[in-house]
Amino acid sequence: MFDNRPTFEPTGPLQERWKKHLFDLSLIAPQNRAKHKIIVVGTGLAGASLCATLGEMGYHVNSFCFQDSPRRAHSIAAQGGINAAKNYQNDGDSVWRLFYDTIKGGDFRARESNVYRLAELSVNIIDQAVAQGVPFAREYSGYLANRSFGGAQVSRTFYARGQTGQQLLLGAYQAMSRQIAAGTVKHHSRSEMLELIKIDGKARGIVVRDLVSGEINSHIADCVVLCTGGYGNAFYLSTNAKGCNTSATWRAHKHGAYFANPSFIQIHPTCIPQSGESQSKLTLMSESLRNDGRIWAPKNSQDCSKNPSDIAAADRDYFLERLYPAFANLVPRDIASRALKNICDDGNGVGVKIHGQRRGVYLDFADAINNLGEDKIREKYGNLFEMYQRITGDNPYKTPMKIYPAVHYTMGGLWVDYNLMTSIDGLFAGGEANFSDHGANRLGASALMQGLADGYFILPQTVASYLAQGKFAKVDDKHPAVIEALNAVKTRLERLQNAPKPKHSPDYFHQQLGKILWESCGMSRKGAILKQAIKQIDALQIQFWQHIKITGIDAELNQTLERAGRVADFIELGRLMCADALDREESCGCHARTEHLSKDGEAQRNDEEFAYVSAWESGDKNAILHKEFLAFEFIQPTIRNYK
């Protein structure tokens, strides 16, 4: 279904596709596996689980992460849970239902074959994690507990208090550690991939900077897998960790890997608002808070600076309850986020002014405390309330919380086929780094599921098959392509450190980029504003290379230099995000194009013209768009309606 290249697509009954494909994949005999070297970049859920599994199979794995330990990858911060179609609660769940919910939740912009496989593998993930000693929540009977999450009508979410990501990552990290001890995995911490090495059209290695010594080295292998996470930090302020970056995926894109759906970004409604312009990141609070909290803003803008307790009940606008009486405060993330932003854009927000606008609304537990008692609320949300108080200094038992949406997850990423291979032979992408399964909107508790499905179950099989089918000429570090890649990295580092008129820090430029993207490529988009944003980003890029200022030297730990390189890549990606958003003349998933809303403000998807994956090929100035049209054989696309 691609317009310019043949792509493998599974056929036949949906339930049989992955099983059949597994049988069709080529194998490598155990005694031959150690002859193959595989590079894995990133050690979050996808990367760590992949390293562990490939190591157990007997391959020779080299892994890399920029953090000081694989255990610190940002998967660790996922709070809510992980979905699996176990139907332990006998409430009508099934693989088919999880598949259906995920396709529908993604607003019909994901592939049926991939999503069905994800739903199918979800059950194995839970088994594997439990066997590793992941301490999921349990009932008094000793059975696993489940909860309903993110508006799902079944209880299919497994969780470990509010630290599910931490526990799953530690499980994968420990399994990987076991392989490091066994000698199958050789791991490099504090090592950042800065270039891809491509030989005869195939990904054959990477160039890495040792962040402690500053040394630049090449690493050669038979294939390369990127599990390097998402690019939400392009917005500067997001719920991502500070180090999250696009550099690995962007380097791959520059070498010919298509970047798919870059404008598909999830914005989470319940984050702690920004407290000042020097703030470095935003903190997410679990959206479970919306189960008991009521969201409101002052009806009159002159009340916005008042203490909330001084605003009379009649002067409060419970806008989600007013706009969406059926789902009220529990409408999906995208609907809630957009409504919140509109209220603040109209001048009815609360809290401190940022760039002249109050960006926050109240999330009020007064009614819940009256009805259920403070103890009950403490039992349910105690840790979240404590975290909120620690960060803001306000006591949410006494005064309403303030919330505002923040960038949280990127559905877009490197384009991959059913084997999770990018458009470069031998270059694979897993987890948030690929675009594969969430369409235009990710459901709650699905990110952990996808990362682990890719790492434990899909990539080990498809990577092996690629290795079995290929012949890999011996390459040493004298190969012209290796030297060229090393030189490209060195030239770039020199350029970063020798701007003609050094004046501003990397953060200065990053903040500018974030502001442009938030205003143009956030929850609601408009053609004219996106066009203007592209011009602004072009200008920012010129400014960046003129004025970037870095102190210290590159032959030692230099965090300013690291940040500058990442910001340079974010600027280029930001431009592509806007170009993609501009192309997509429909309101879909997380994103509203203001030109494509119904009279009452509802999103208007356009399946006739836009039921495709945008796969962008790097070009000289403008990227080239390839369209992968999506066919829906099993589920008829329907309109989401939460009125």
Add this chain to the structure above:
Amino acid sequence: MNFTLHIWRQKNQRSNGDFKTYELENVSSDSSFLEMLDQLNEKLLIQGEDCIVFDYDCREGICGACSLVINGYPHGKQQRTTTCQLYMREYTDETELWIEPWRADAFPVLKDLTVDRSAFDKIIQSGGFVSVHTGSAADANTVLINKDCADDAFNSATCIGCGACVAACPNTSASLFVAAKINHLLQLPQGKIESKTRAQKMSKAMFNEGFGVCSNHRHCEAECPKSISVSNITQMNKLIGWS
């Protein structure tokens, strides 16, 4: 808020370090401790000076990257809190802050406030896992686990591997870190089978990496941002036969 900051500066692992004093003005009380350091670094950069290196990543208290001993306390004065979740409003009564890296032979300083904690990874590699291959697991509900055991295991498993326990300990022992992992896996039937050899291997690795012994000062528990209890160490000692 205005502060006088005495910050440990050290070029690399081989050189000697020293405190250097900086004045920082107009710090917002709503800034986190690390944002205060960001503000100082921004100022240093504009002045053309080398920025202060310190570890951080998630800035929401879970990745375990941030460290810093502040006026003598690992992760600062607020209990049960990582440095990234510490806010300057906690320091309204202090204007002079001494900021140092973790101090332990097993955690050599790499630069300024950043230390090498790979010794913790090596301890986990020595046995901090259940030896199960991907794909060999039975259905998750075939093995039932007592809820109290599962909750206990979780409490031990919340360790973020930051190393504050080591920084707080007069002996620079990693006992709390090691015991938390041993006890996490000991509480679960899946991890029980290997528990004794695991404990032996991990405690041996701890000594090999240069950490000290536990002599019950209990500073680790007081400074642990995740409130991991020293009763984990008791469990470990029982299992190995040290008590």
